[in-house]
Amino acid sequence: MQPRLSAIALATVAAFGLVACGKEEPPKPAAKAEAPAAPPPPPTMTVNIGHVAPLTGGIAHLGKDNENGARLAIEQANAAKISIDGKEVKFVLIAEDDQADPKVGATVAQKLVDAKVAGVVGHLNSGTSIPASPIYNQAGIPVISGSATNPKLTEQGFKQQFRVVGRDDQQGPAVAIYLAGTAKPKTVAVIDDATAYGAGLADEVEKTLKAAGVKVLAREKGTDKTTDWKAVLTKVKGRNPDAIFYGGMDATGGPLLKQGRELGIKAVFAFGDGACTDEMRKLAGEKAAEGLICSQAGIPAQASSKKFLDAYKAKYNVDPILYAPFTYDATNLLIEAMKKANSADPAKYLPELQKIHFNGATGPIAFDEKGDRKDAEITIFTMKGDKLEPTAIMKGGKTIAYNDFLQMLATAVSAAGDAAKAPVDSAAQAGRDAAKAAVEAGKAATGTPK
Amino acid sequence: MDIFIQQVINGLTLGAVYAVVALGYTMVYGIIQLINFAHGEVVMIGAMIAFSVIVALAPGGLPPLVVVLIATGCAIPVCMFLGYAMERVAYRPLRGAPRLAPLITAIGVSIILQHFAMMIWGRSPLPFPQVITTVGYDVGGATITNVQIVILVVSTAMMTALALMVYRTKFGAAMRATAQNPQIAGLMGIDTDRVIAATFVIGAGMAAVAGVMVANYYGIAHYTMGAPLGLKAFCAAVLGGIGNLPGAMLGGILLGVVEALGAGYIGDLTGNWFGSNYQDVFAFIVLILVLVFRPQGLLGERVGERA
Numbered sequence: 001m002q003p004r005l006s007a008i009a010l011a012t013v014a015a016f017g018l019v020a021c022g023k024e025e026p027p028k029p030a031a032k033a034e035a036p037a038a039p040p041p042p043p044t045m046t047v048n049i050g051h052v053a054p055l056t057g058g059i060a061h062l063g064k065d066n067e068n069g070a071r072l073a074i075e076q077a078n079a080a081k082i083s084i085d086g087k088e089v090k091f092v093l094i095a096e097d098d099q100a101d102p103k104v105g106a107t108v109a110q111k112l113v114d115a116k117v118a119g120v121v122g123h124l125n126s127g128t129s130i131p132a133s134p135i136y137n138q139a140g141i142p143v144i145s146g147s148a149t150n151p152k153l154t155e156q157g158f159k160q161q162f163r164v165v166g167r168d169d170q171q172g173p174a175v176a177i178y179l180a181g182t183a184k185p186k187t188v189a190v191i192d193d194a195t196a197y198g199a200g201l202a203d204e205v206e207k208t209l210k211a212a213g214v215k216v217l218a219r220e221k222g223t224d225k226t227t228d229w230k231a232v233l234t235k236v237k238g239r240n241p242d243a244i245f246y247g248g249m250d251a252t253g254g255p256l257l258k259q260g261r262e263l264g265i266k267a268v269f270a271f272g273d274g275a276c277t278d279e280m281r282k283l284a285g286e287k288a289a290e291g292l293i294c295s296q297a298g299i300p301a302q303a304s305s306k307k308f309l310d311a312y313k314a315k316y317n318v319d320p321i322l323y324a325p326f327t328y329d330a331t332n333l334l335i336e337a338m339k340k341a342n343s344a345d346p347a348k349y350l351p352e353l354q355k356i357h358f359n360g361a362t363g364p365i366a367f368d369e370k371g372d373r374k375d376a377e378i379t380i381f382t383m384k385g386d387k388l389e390p391t392a393i394m395k396g397g398k399t400i401a402y403n404d405f406l407q408m409l410a411t412a413v414s415a416a417g418d419a420a421k422a423p424v425d426s427a428a429q430a431g432r433d434a435a436k437a438a439v440e441a442g443k444a445a446t447g448t449p450k
Numbered sequence: 451m452d453i454f455i456q457q458v459i460n461g462l463t464l465g466a467v468y469a470v471v472a473l474g475y476t477m478v479y480g481i482i483q484l485i486n487f488a489h490g491e492v493v494m495i496g497a498m499i500a501f502s503v504i505v506a507l508a509p510g511g512l513p514p515l516v517v518v519l520i521a522t523g524c525a526i527p528v529c530m531f532l533g534y535a536m537e538r539v540a541y542r543p544l545r546g547a548p549r550l551a552p553l554i555t556a557i558g559v560s561i562i563l564q565h566f567a568m569m570i571w572g573r574s575p576l577p578f579p580q581v582i583t584t585v586g587y588d589v590g591g592a593t594i595t596n597v598q599i600v601i602l603v604v605s606t607a608m609m610t611a612l613a614l615m616v617y618r619t620k621f622g623a624a625m626r627a628t629a630q631n632p633q634i635a636g637l638m639g640i641d642t643d644r645v646i647a648a649t650f651v652i653g654a655g656m657a658a659v660a661g662v663m664v665a666n667y668y669g670i671a672h673y674t675m676g677a678p679l680g681l682k683a684f685c686a687a688v689l690g691g692i693g694n695l696p697g698a699m700l701g702g703i704l705l706g707v708v709e710a711l712g713a714g715y716i717g718d719l720t721g722n723w724f725g726s727n728y729q730d731v732f733a734f735i736v737l738i739l740v741l742v743f744r745p746q747g748l749l750g751e752r753v754g755e756r757a
Contacts, residue, residue, distance in 0.1 A: 060573030221727035231713030282577030
């Protein structure tokens with residue numbers, strides 16, 4: 001609205017100026033003649049960016065969190081008055097609800113393609129991202145997911161499919177290695193919610209645990225709507241496992257944990273990123289949640305950049321729950337690539353996106369040839385007292401204690417900032433050595449084959 | 451053996467809740483041959499009201515039991531009013547209409563209630579405050595918690611009270627008369643509209659209690675929690691013979707136990723071919739088998755279709 005108003009105002013001023021001069025020329029050329037004196041507002045262009053996440057249903061809170069992240073990035077970009085190809089760009093977020101339902105996911109994808117969006121951030125779930133991906137691929141629209149972790153998403157050979165989080169075949173092994181190394185279980189029960197995400201993650205955990213010589217019980221399954229886990233857990237209890245891993249979201253994982261403790265199961269409970277939220281404490285009860293282990297693809301939300309955290313809090317008056325920093329980054333990546341290519345045409349800015357190096361709220365981002373994030377970290381959290389505390393960072397199958405990781409980040413930043421000075425370099429080297437030693441120690445502790 | 455006992459305890463608890471909700475379906479069906487698909491949503495509203503009351507009262511320092519009782523005491527009248535309003539606004543105007551019309555209306559009411567709840571209580575699963583500390587008791591190696599005991603006792607008490615009311619009181623006689631033939635019952639001086647409204651109100655009150663129990667048991671309340679529960683309870687009512695009160699009770703308990711045992715043993719029985727996520731399939735196979743051999747349900751009577 002604003003630009004159009006000012007255009008009218010300018011035209012009016014120009015017209016009045018013309019009248020004041022008292023010349024008899026037709027208005028059109030006159031306005032042209034006046035132009036150099038009072039430059040017209042730069043031409044504007046609207047760029048639509050789609051965002052898809054479940055905004056209704058059991059994990060609508062996570063969907064809203066994702067959308068908030070993307071919306072924040074859009075608003076910041078609009079406030080910065082970015083211009084592409086000489087035109088001032090107004091970014092518009094088209095937020096869609098896929099209900100975490102694969103069928104709806106595909107429908108919504110088609111809707112966005114028909115609306116000719118320049119790029120898409122989403123979907124939240126792997127189960128909806130995968131069926132939606134061929135539709136985007138056919139239309140050539142770049143898609144960046146901030147939360148879909150199933151490996152299959154980027155294994156389909158789609159050049160415009162990206163994600164800014166780690167994959168389940170990184171996350172699963174990471175949490176399994178950590179679990180095997182710290183809890184040292186003899187028998188582990190693996191349960192999943194029969195979704196692409198939950199079952200995929202559980203498969204990876206099972207594979208890694210078996211490779212580490214841990215006995216894994218026959219898989220138990222619920223659904224993504226199950227709240228009654230008593231029957232499954234009773235059966236599992238009869239097999240007496242030392243640890244239980246659940247691949248699924250917090251809305252089902254919370255009740256699972258609560259009911260497990262009620263049945264008197266003493267095993268360690270471990271979860272993937274979908275159930276790696278503070279909600280777990282409320283859903284399962286404080287006593288039951290204490291000591292749970294969970295992993296998150298990427299770095300913890302509270303470790304994302306302070307600038308982002310403050311802006312998010314200022315705008316929404318809540319803290320980001322889980323993936324908001326990632327959808328924020330994903331949106332900014334699209335915008336950044338458009339800026340670099342000086343075009344919002346998917347075909348033109350896609351190559352820029354593929355070779356982008358970007359410093360986001362979740363750290364430096366670059367994509368490999370599949371569209372996965374290079375060097376994605378996996379964070380292991382433990383529920384201690386009233387919140388989830390990051391305890392370790394897993395990178396390339398190695399365990400790094402969280403504090404060492406922070407130190408590494410600090411040294412990496414200072415080293416990058418002042419690479420020329422030898423003393424700093426050697427300090428960084430010392431830091432890296434220390435971190436390496438920690439990694440080795442972790443590796444030794446976990447006793448994994450790799 | 452202890453595992454088996456545990457599964458039976460799980461199943462009985464679940465079944466008791468199904469039975470209480472199923473009674474709401476079966477009572478309404480018995481009287482006006484309407485499947486009130488919005489009944490599950492009444493359960494959800496009951497849980498949500500109790501949630502809000504508990505959250506408001508929890509910091510007040512009242513004894514936990516009192517807090518839960520007050521919450522239930524608030525949920526029951528709200529749901530009763532909801533049941534009454536539903537009947538008055540959505541179903542009574544359609545009393546003479548073809549049967550399909552009120553059925554579709556019921557589905558509509560269900561969707562409206564769900565989204566109404568979503569607007570008030572939000573989309574996130576609400577952690578139901580655990581004001582009552584769960585205590586487990588040992589029964590032959592299995593664990594039964596105080597919450598489970600309360601669910602079993604309260605459900606049994608409600609079902610007994612309902613049965614006494616229907617079969618022993620004058621109002622109950624009016625209900626049965628209306629169920630048999632509303633026209634004749636009207637000629638006998640029974641205010642059938644009042645009886646039908648009362649049936650909805652009683653069912654809704656029981657649903658409210660069921661909602662509080664379920665939310666407390668699982669520690670979670672969500673605006674979508676009503677629909678699946680309602681569907682199961684409806685199946686329980688059909689299993690027992692819809693329109694038949696003891697049938698709904700039996701159907702509910704049976705469905706709960708079959709589900710629990712199914713989830714517990716289906717993997718072993720099929721060599722892990724089917725996982726425990728097929729527990730619903732197991733329950734529905736039982737339902738289908740029963741209906742094939744006894745279409746009127748376990749305790750239902752074979753009655754001619756009434757127009």
